[in-house]
Amino acid sequence: MEQQKEFICPFEYALEILSGKWKGLVLFYLGRRGTLRYSQLRRELKGITQKMLTQTLRRLEEEGLIHREVYPVVPPKVEYSLTPKGQSLLPILDALQKWGDEQLRDKAESDL
Amino acid sequence: MEQQKEFICPFEYALEILSGKWKGLVLFYLGRRGTLRYSQLRRELKGITQKMLTQTLRRLEEEGLIHREVYPVVPPKVEYSLTPKGQSLLPILDALQKWGDEQLRDKAESDL
DNA sequence: CAGTATCCCCCCAGATACTG
DNA sequence: CAGTATCTGGGGGGATACTG
Numbered sequence: 001m002e003q004q005k006e007f008i009c010p011f012e013y014a015l016e017i018l019s020g021k022w023k024g025l026v027l028f029y030l031g032r033r034g035t036l037r038y039s040q041l042r043r044e045l046k047g048i049t050q051k052m053l054t055q056t057l058r059r060l061e062e063e064g065l066i067h068r069e070v071y072p073v074v075p076p077k078v079e080y081s082l083t084p085k086g087q088s089l090l091p092i093l094d095a096l097q098k099w100g101d102e103q104l105r106d107k108a109e110s111d112l
Numbered sequence: 113m114e115q116q117k118e119f120i121c122p123f124e125y126a127l128e129i130l131s132g133k134w135k136g137l138v139l140f141y142l143g144r145r146g147t148l149r150y151s152q153l154r155r156e157l158k159g160i161t162q163k164m165l166t167q168t169l170r171r172l173e174e175e176g177l178i179h180r181e182v183y184p185v186v187p188p189k190v191e192y193s194l195t196p197k198g199q200s201l202l203p204i205l206d207a208l209q210k211w212g213d214e215q216l217r218d219k220a221e222s223d224l
Numbered sequence: 225c226a227g228t229a230t231c232c233c234c235c236c237a238g239a240t241a242c243t244g
Numbered sequence: 245c246a247g248t249a250t251c252t253g254g255g256g257g258g259a260t261a262c263t264g
Contacts, residue, residue, distance in 0.1 A: 010212030011205070015136045017212075021257070024127045038226050049258060054227060075225045076264085085215065092211060093123070095204045100122030100129075103197065133237070150246050161238060166247060187245045188244085 017063060017089070022048055022056040024093065027082070030066060031090045035081040065089070129175060129201070134160055134168040136205065139194070142178060143202045147193040177201070 018024045022045065029044050030036060036044070042053055057080060060066045065086035071077040082090070130136045134157065141156050142148060148156070154165055169192060172178040177198035183189040194202070 010216050011137065011140055011209040012212075013216060014208040014212035015130065018127065018130065025123065028123055042226095049260095050227065051229090051259090052257065055257090070226095074264095076227080078226060085218075088214075089211060092204060092207045095207065096126040097123040099201060099204060100124075100126035102200075104122050104125060154246095161240095162247065163239090163249090164237065167237090182246095188247080190246060 017065070020056065020059075022052055023060060024096075026053075026056050026060060027065060027086060027089060028093050028097070030080060030082050030086070031093060035079050038078050038080070041080065060086070129177070132168065132171075134164055135172060136208075138165075138168050138172060139177060139198060139201060140205050140209070142192060142194050143199070143205060147191050150190050150192070153192065172198070 018027075025045055026041065029041065033040075033044070038053070038057075041057075042048060042050070045053065048056075057066065057068070061068050064083055067081050067083050069079045069081070071079070130139075137157055138153065141153065145152075145156070150165070150169075153169075154160065154162070157165065160168075169178065169180070173180050176195055179193050179195050181191045181193070183191070
């Protein structure tokens, strides 16, 4: 069990959730596509290694943002989905995506 | 001049903006307090070193999120403020802060 | 299919000292 | 006051190989 840091500042806590190269993206894709299997996530997140995907999923699970459902079948099947806590972040992630989109558009225009 | 990465995904771009330990916090404080001097930011962001503060400010400036105003006086006076682009991020930062606050409350309750 | 297990590099971040 | 300059480590992140 990883020991959880104690956060006093709610904003720092929120930033910590999205920190790292992949956590935000995993949440984003799970939000848009709903439940996804490990291999589906790996295809979606182009360029991610197995190690990073597993590590990212484990951390998000520890923080209660995603749910991991293991089906005892052969071959193995594991599905990931957002918890209510994870879903409560979705509006913010969408807002971030929109904001990024606008900025990239503006930048593209000014590059003409 | 740092060379800018080319971003295709707007969400990745947005995440990059907030990446690192301090960038989000600097934006957050500048948003809440308005224009701040270097030394004021240093007091506000408890625990930040001069090196990290300067580095963080430079990167935010390069990305067009903050404005740096230098007054040619002795002793030196430098003020930082959000650009329109930086201000457009404020609602999202506030939302993140609210979200973090709710999560920490829930956690505190469940710890009883 | 869904992961572990290693090895390794880079650079973020901190500590400390110095300066116009 | 508002910064540089330098050194250092820790871990984030990648590549590769292996497994129940």
